[in-house]
Amino acid sequence: MARKWSLWEVGKHTAEGDCWMVLHGKVYDVSIPVPKPTVLTTTPDNASTLKITSFVSKHPGGKGILLRNSGRDATAAFQSAHPLEILEEQLAPEQLIGEIDQTREPSGADPLPAVMAGEDVSTEPSPPVSTMLSVGEIESYAMQRLSPKAISYYVSASDDEITKHANNQIFRSILLRPRVFIDCTECSLATTILGHPVGLPIFVSPAARARFGHPSGEAGIAMACSQFNALQVISKNASMSPSDIVQAGPDAVFAWQLYVLKDLAATERTLAQIRQIPQIKFIVLTLDAPFPGKREADERFKMSEVASGAAAQAWGTEGGLTWQKTLAWLGKHTTLPIVLKGIQTWEDAYAATLFPTVRGIIVSNHGGRALDTTTTPVQVLLEIRKFCPQVFDKIDVLIDGGIKRGTDVVKALALGAKGVGIGRPALYGLAVAGHEGVKRVLQILADETMTAMRLLGVQRTSELSSRHINTAALQHQLLEDAVSLDAIERGVKAKL
Ligand SMILES: Cc1cc2nc3c(=O)[nH]c(=O)nc-3n(C[C@H](O)[C@H](O)[C@H](O)COP(=O)(O)O)c2cc1C
Secondary structure, eight states: OOOEEOHHHHTTOEETTEEEEEETTEEEETTSOEEEEEOOSSSGGGTTEEEEEOHHHHOTTOHHHHHHTTTSBOHHHHHTTOOTHHHHHHSOGGGEEEEEOGGGOOTTOOOOOOOOTTOOOOOSOOOOGGGOOSHHHHHHHHHHHSOHHHHHHHHOOSTTOHHHHHHHHGGGGSEEOOOOSOOOSSOBOOEEETTEEESOSEEEOOOSOGGGTOTTHHHHHHHHHHHHTOEEEEOTTOSSOHHHHHHHOTTSEEEEEEOOBSSHHHHHHHHHHHHTOTTEEEEEEEOSOSSOOOOHHHHHHHHHHOSSOOOSSGGGBOSOOOHHHHHHHHHHHOOSOEEEEEEOSHHHHHHHTTSTTEEEEEEOOGGGTSSTTOOOHHHHHHHHHHHOTTHHHHSEEEEESSOOSHHHHHHHHHTTOSEEEESHHHHHHHHHHHHHHHHHHHHHHHHHHHHHHHHHTOSBGGGOOGGGEEOHHHHTTSOSOOOOHHHHHHHHHHTO
16 A cells, blocks of 8 residues: 655755655655666667666756755646646656655645746736737737746747747748639638648647646647647647547647656556557657757756756656667557657658658748758758659658748649648747637638638639749759769668
């Protein structure tokens, strides 16, 4: 039987080397150094490397927030950032030391509240979301509502944020070519993504910690997607359980995004949980951030919040992924189709088509949060068109980054994308008005996209083509020469 502790007893353990906390009624000692198998690669040499660590020192949000929540019931602070399952993934069984016994509280003892660092949000009411007319307007209201912590996390991008801004700016260099005398009274945004019918060519990209923005979190996003039969890609680092998220969106289509952790066994356990959720139709494996980008706004916030800073690699993501090894491993743990997210060159887009389990790619630079000064998704689409256009026939090509207008959506579709993802705009909508705010963001983008299609003379998204855009201003930026497709194939196979 689990040992029972009183909150008063828990309250005595508040030091880095002796740090207890209560989460969902259970008592954890997160300072116990535990050996955890760390599987870096599948080579025998380091397959069973043991690392002795305490969770306090490896918490990605910094140890300060753990220490400030030590000795108390930290459930509220924990819930604002994490789903319950993460406890099983990140903590060793010996760190669960018992349960809280409410009956044993000394009389008069007031339990200490959870410490929610930087969570102070504006109490000023925003105008009704229905009066907000653009994604940009919703973003500016979100900046008034979000806590300092959420702003630093959501808005930040790497280094000088050049890629983040270029992702959006580049759409302005593409001109639209409307055709006349085409009856577009009937016009539909419906399409398919990996064969699944969706109501919009716009999807919600995976973004961690939606509950920083609003208590309804990723479930709020699911409710909004459900209204449009739209796709939501659930982040591996969502603040709620995938099973709760899918329940909230009965008419949405879901995919689940994976970061492979250094602790491969923990990743496999999570994949086993995902196998139990039939609403999840494919796995999105994110590849552009095996190491975290240098996001100074986010780092600075953590420094001001705690003196300690964060662990070097968020949640211990594995840096040693490869085409052959990782896709073969993933194929053993899921039968779902795989979409590779974070493709940033035409060579990698082509390489993706050489693996039968890979049914799509998301051309993405993580919203400029990984490597700064990379090419934008628009430029990568142009490269694919120039050097290996057959990619568009073999797999679904999706993009995300910098989408703020319906005209951005139609330009991406005209370049060959099957769907277009939004990351920050969905979080900003959530911050302003929960699921109604996300719904408003999707409605604005849907309406703008339909207007642009009608004015171009297009009734179906599949009719959008390179004839509808003028990309002359961007052509001189494209690579001149290219390696051969055979060379790419040999390169990938040589690593077998
Ligand atoms: C706050 C935030 C959290 C994110 N978390 C994840 C994540 O957990 N997994 C992932 O693959 N991408 C993540 N991304 C990247 C998004 O999926 C997407 O690529 C990016 O936000 C698109 O750019 P946009 O914000 O300009 O729309 C995150 C982005 C933001 C802004």
